[in-house]
Amino acid sequence: MIRVRLQNVLYWGLAGALAATAGCSGSSNGGSTGGGGGGSTANVQAISVTTGPTAGPPLNSPYINGAFTSVTVCVPGSTTSCQTISGILVDTGSSGLRILSSALTSVSLPQQTAANGDAIVECLPFVDGITWGPVQTADMTIAGEKAKSLPIQVIGSSNFSTIPKACTNFGAPEDDLSTLGANGILGVGPAAQDCGTACTVSGPSNPGLYYVCPAAGCEVTTQSLSNQVVNPIVLFAADNNGVIIELPSVTGSEAGVSGSMIFGIGTQANNGLGNATVYTMDPSTGNFTTVFNNVTYSDAGFLDSGSNAIYFLDSNTQGMPPTCADATFWYCPTGTQNFSATNQGANGASGTIQFVVGNADTLTANETIGVANGLAGPNPGTFDWGLPFFFGRTVYTAIEGQSTPGGAGPYWAY
Amino acid sequence: MNPRIMRGLLAFLLLPLPALASLGGDVTSVQSDQAKMQGSLRTSSNNSYTLHEIQTSTGVAVKEYVSPSGKVFAVTWQGPFHPDLRQLLGTYFDQFTQAEQAQRTQRRGHGPVSIQQAGFVVQIAGHMRSFSGKAYVPQMLPAGIRAEDIR
Numbered sequence: 001m002i003r004v005r006l007q008n009v010l011y012w013g014l015a016g017a018l019a020a021t022a023g024c025s026g027s028s029n030g031g032s033t034g035g036g037g038g039g040s041t042a043n044v045q046a047i048s049v050t051t052g053p054t055a056g057p058p059l060n061s062p063y064i065n066g067a068f069t070s071v072t073v074c075v076p077g078s079t080t081s082c083q084t085i086s087g088i089l090v091d092t093g094s095s096g097l098r099i100l101s102s103a104l105t106s107v108s109l110p111q112q113t114a115a116n117g118d119a120i121v122e123c124l125p126f127v128d129g130i131t132w133g134p135v136q137t138a139d140m141t142i143a144g145e146k147a148k149s150l151p152i153q154v155i156g157s158s159n160f161s162t163i164p165k166a167c168t169n170f171g172a173p174e175d176d177l178s179t180l181g182a183n184g185i186l187g188v189g190p191a192a193q194d195c196g197t198a199c200t201v202s203g204p205s206n207p208g209l210y211y212v213c214p215a216a217g218c219e220v221t222t223q224s225l226s227n228q229v230v231n232p233i234v235l236f237a238a239d240n241n242g243v244i245i246e247l248p249s250v251t252g253s254e255a256g257v258s259g260s261m262i263f264g265i266g267t268q269a270n271n272g273l274g275n276a277t278v279y280t281m282d283p284s285t286g287n288f289t290t291v292f293n294n295v296t297y298s299d300a301g302f303l304d305s306g307s308n309a310i311y312f313l314d315s316n317t318q319g320m321p322p323t324c325a326d327a328t329f330w331y332c333p334t335g336t337q338n339f340s341a342t343n344q345g346a347n348g349a350s351g352t353i354q355f356v357v358g359n360a361d362t363l364t365a366n367e368t369i370g371v372a373n374g375l376a377g378p379n380p381g382t383f384d385w386g387l388p389f390f391f392g393r394t395v396y397t398a399i400e401g402q403s404t405p406g407g408a409g410p411y412w413a414y
Numbered sequence: 415m416n417p418r419i420m421r422g423l424l425a426f427l428l429l430p431l432p433a434l435a436s437l438g439g440d441v442t443s444v445q446s447d448q449a450k451m452q453g454s455l456r457t458s459s460n461n462s463y464t465l466h467e468i469q470t471s472t473g474v475a476v477k478e479y480v481s482p483s484g485k486v487f488a489v490t491w492q493g494p495f496h497p498d499l500r501q502l503l504g505t506y507f508d509q510f511t512q513a514e515q516a517q518r519t520q521r522r523g524h525g526p527v528s529i530q531q532a533g534f535v536v537q538i539a540g541h542m543r544s545f546s547g548k549a550y551v552p553q554m555l556p557a558g559i560r561a562e563d564i565r
Binding site: 306384 | 498499501511514520523525527540541562565
């Protein structure tokens with residue numbers, strides 16, 4: 001794996017276009033490209049861990065440990081009404097493509113509507129806030145892969161500026177560049193849709209993620225699985241069973257590193273499981289089990305490239321460092337501390353992880369820093385293996401219901 | 415309504431309607447909230463607090479900890495979606511959303527919520543389709559109850 005410094009990776013905007021030809025990823029992943037022979041689809045997309053689209057003026061709010069990429073969205077069926085958008089956060093903890101309305105400047109996508117023509121709008125609760133905006137349809141291209149007629153969420157549209165109270169009851173809106181921290185989120189997690197069957201049923205069990213919005217105001221509606229904001233990968237013609245994230249190892253903090261997102265598991269010569277171990281998850285929660293200091297945290301661990309640190313346990317747990325005085329969401333040990341934990345799949349697979357926790361104040365002291373190994377914070381009772389877990393690893397995420405050489409998804413492998 | 419003894423201290427009671435109190439609120443003043451989250455309720459108590467456990471209609475397991483003086487000093491939840499946090503956090507909700515938004519920027523990225531204010535603590539973990547959370551008012555914890563005891 002070749003590490004490319006920040007100066008060499010300032011071309012995200014071009015990555016989508018470059019990826020249209022096979023072997024596109026030579027800058028970051030030359031060793032594993034090549035496809036499965038003649039006619040195979042280019043399935044490698046460059047990703048960069050950098051300070052992201054909020055780093056410069058006017059926000060001057062650099063992201064840390066965010067894996068960014070670009071996607072191209074077109075009006076369905078068109079090859080000319082298109083826009084390539086950079087600064088899209090790669091998130092294995094969610095499913096579906098969401099783009100800020102403010103970033104969708106040069107293409108107008110068709111609105112998804114109910115049978116009576118009224119617009120469908122979504123409220124999507126993340127762990128740290130909600131996104132609200134219309135569901136629109138796009139042909140999405142990334143590397144050589146295309147998801148045709150993909151329902152996506154457009155966040156913060158001025159056409160639907162009033163967020164229903166039932167939606168903000170889930171948390172604070174993340175509806176612009178400042179609050180979202182990215183131009184969009186590419187959810188490539190183990191779930192095939194963002195909601196699932198719960199949203200297909202009317203009545204009190206419906207969680208209230210999809211709304212129909214006549215002029216009189218928005219009301220919760222049911223939404224079929226195929227009309228939900230789906231994981232774009234499942235709509236690819238091939239390479240549609242999962243994704244691989246490859247990032248170089250990182251010591252301490254740096255301006256940035258680059259890596260690859262490879263689509264498909266065992267579908268081409270460059271995406272086989274190799275000697276990776278498959279860890280299946282509880283399909284109802286998307287979690288596996290983590291053991292730490294002989295304590296078992298059942299169904300409480302998960303891999304999430306969209307979390308910017310390893311968030312686990314708390315300072316009240318024996319052996320854990322204190323949090324930072326000025327940032328209670330991060331740990332601040334005096335020096336770097338070594339830890340190990342064991343992840344256990346529902347399939348009985350088990351493996352030990354060695355990782356470090358550094359002083360977050362030190363790691364993030366410089367605003368040019370975009371990547372920091374050792375960044376960690378409290379998360380009582382839970383192991384959220386965020387982006388630092390991915391450093392120096394090849395991490396496979398298999399999508400629910402899809403078959404792979406390692407068995408059916410959902411699972412993680414590394 | 416057959417109470418049964420569990421582990422010597424806990425008595426479980428099945429009730430026909432769920433009650434939902436807000437953090438910091440008075441448990442006797444929340445009968446109007448009963449219809450808000452439809453589902454099953456069980457109540458148990460020990461010497462330090464009364465625990466109301468509600469399974470909401472969307473599959474979220476909510477627990478409310480009520481002090482001997484009748485105040486809700488802590489709430490927890492776990493399930494595929496968030497519960498109605500405005501309902502659950504009550505007068506702390508606006509404080510929560512302001513702190514949540516500020517923390518997203520301070521954190522320089524996304525991650526679980528960990529708000530530690532002098533009079534209000536809230537932690538939210540998880541990912542799409544699987545969330546858990548815990549909120550409490552430190553000053554209202556009954557004697558002998560630590561934050562770690564709230565699960």
